[in-house]
Amino acid sequence: MSMVNQLSTSKRSAILRDMMERQGINALARTKDGNTGQSGRPSQVTVLKLLADAGDTAIDFLDQKMRDLPVRYVEADEMFAFVGIRGLTLLKNQMRAPKGQGVFWIWMAIDPVSKVIVAWHVGGRGNADAKTFIADLKARCAGRIQLTTDSHRAYFEAVGSEFGDDIDYATVKKQDDNEQQLVVEEYTGVKMPYRPKKRAKREMHPPVVRSGTPDENRITTNHIESFFQKLRQNLGRFARKSALHSKTLINLKRALALYIYHYNFQRIHTTIKTTPAMKAGIDDDIWTWDNFMDLVDERAEAQRAARREGAMQMERQAEDENVIRLKGPRDEQPGEYTVMVSLHQKYAKIHRTSCAHLRDTPGRQSKRGDSHKFQCETFDAAQNLAYDFMPDDVDVCKICLGEYNRLDTGRGKGGSDLKH
Numbered sequence: 001m002s003m004v005n006q007l008s009t010s011k012r013s014a015i016l017r018d019m020m021e022r023q024g025i026n027a028l029a030r031t032k033d034g035n036t037g038q039s040g041r042p043s044q045v046t047v048l049k050l051l052a053d054a055g056d057t058a059i060d061f062l063d064q065k066m067r068d069l070p071v072r073y074v075e076a077d078e079m080f081a082f083v084g085i086r087g088l089t090l091l092k093n094q095m096r097a098p099k100g101q102g103v104f105w106i107w108m109a110i111d112p113v114s115k116v117i118v119a120w121h122v123g124g125r126g127n128a129d130a131k132t133f134i135a136d137l138k139a140r141c142a143g144r145i146q147l148t149t150d151s152h153r154a155y156f157e158a159v160g161s162e163f164g165d166d167i168d169y170a171t172v173k174k175q176d177d178n179e180q181q182l183v184v185e186e187y188t189g190v191k192m193p194y195r196p197k198k199r200a201k202r203e204m205h206p207p208v209v210r211s212g213t214p215d216e217n218r219i220t221t222n223h224i225e226s227f228f229q230k231l232r233q234n235l236g237r238f239a240r241k242s243a244l245h246s247k248t249l250i251n252l253k254r255a256l257a258l259y260i261y262h263y264n265f266q267r268i269h270t271t272i273k274t275t276p277a278m279k280a281g282i283d284d285d286i287w288t289w290d291n292f293m294d295l296v297d298e299r300a301e302a303q304r305a306a307r308r309e310g311a312m313q314m315e316r317q318a319e320d321e322n323v324i325r326l327k328g329p330r331d332e333q334p335g336e337y338t339v340m341v342s343l344h345q346k347y348a349k350i351h352r353t354s355c356a357h358l359r360d361t362p363g364r365q366s367k368r369g370d371s372h373k374f375q376c377e378t379f380d381a382a383q384n385l386a387y388d389f390m391p392d393d394v395d396v397c398k399i400c401l402g403e404y405n406r407l408d409t410g411r412g413k414g415g416s417d418l419k420h
Contacts, residue, residue, distance in 0.1 A: 054296050075148045103391065115276040159211070338373050
């Protein structure tokens with residue numbers, strides 16, 4: 001039974017369909033049909049409520065459906081997106097991003113044969129998020145796989161700890177001569193004096209085999225990079241230099257889950273002439289948005305029944321008992337690691353706070369711009385923070401963390417741990 005003032009199934013389906021074709025929340029509220037009212041259009045709150053209900057349903061659906069996948073070849077990569085606030089704003093105000101805002105990285109894995117998205121994760125770019133992503137990938141695959149990634153160091157430890165020797169694993173390294181310069185110009189607004197001629201990104205050969213005996217003809221990341229291109233084209237919130245970036249982290253996850261559901265179960269792939277889910281053998285028919293709205297309504301009805309039974313009230317009481325209360329004022333203790341961010345030189349570098357080569361001044365002024373320091377308790381937190389500011393140019397101090405003082409965690413030489 002539908003709720004009072006709820007949009008009909010056809011109207012909700014039309015909103016979700018156009019949402020997957022780049023339209024943002026405001027555009028949907030202006031162009032789609034709503035219930036009878038003064039404007040005849042759905043409000044932004046109505047569209048956001050639909051995104052919340054449908055996105056949560058898509059998250060649950062993918063978590064249950066994408067299991068025991070019969071995939072043999074997998075390609076994995078990561079892309080970044082902004083939530084709520086951009087990196088340049090943080091630098092100008094010498095502040096860290098509030099919790100749930102800033103730069104977040106989207107880790108994804110695709111089967112190049114069936115084109116199905118196997119696993120995905122939203123978080124930072126450090127070792128902890130790599131382990132979470134690889135562990136989820138392993139849990140969703142039915143047998144031994146051949147995995148190809150780029151040369152991001154976080155993959156190496158994660159794949160080794162989760163799969164051991166039970167995997168065929170290889171890495172490729174791609175080089176774009178002016179990619180780093182273009183990223184810096186785009187997200188800092190500072191134009192470089194010289195722009196080299198644009199060249200296509202290309203793989204550096206030969207690939208590196210790190211485990212097992214992978215098929216050399218399958219060692220590539222072209223398919224997952226092609227998917228990322230489609231994702232940025234079809235969802236406006238992921239487009240570069242766009243005002244449609246997600247305002248909250250949960251809505252980014254919901255929109256991403258909806259797109260993965262749409263891509264896997266609804267969209268006819270031009271290469272395989274069917275949906276990726278049917279090609280992989282995990283579904284027998286093409287889903288429609290009307291079918292999906294039935295799942296949304298069933299989930300909403302189950303939630304209402306749970307509330308009537310008092311289950312939701314018990315959860316709220318348990319949450320109230322575990323409320324995190326603010327601590328009293330105390331002296332700020334310096335973190336073990338410090339991230340030095342240079343705006344004019346366009347790099348981020350990690351030091352130990354006690355490093356002799358780290359200047360004591362809170363900010364280093366220069367004619368070209370400012371440098372800022374941020375302290376973190378752990379190396380992973382410092383690494384994630386550095387990637388938030390400079391996604392493609394992060395390094396560590398060779399004196400305190402590199403060649404002359406190896407990290408206790410066994411990451412090896414610091415300088416090569418972060419770049420790829």
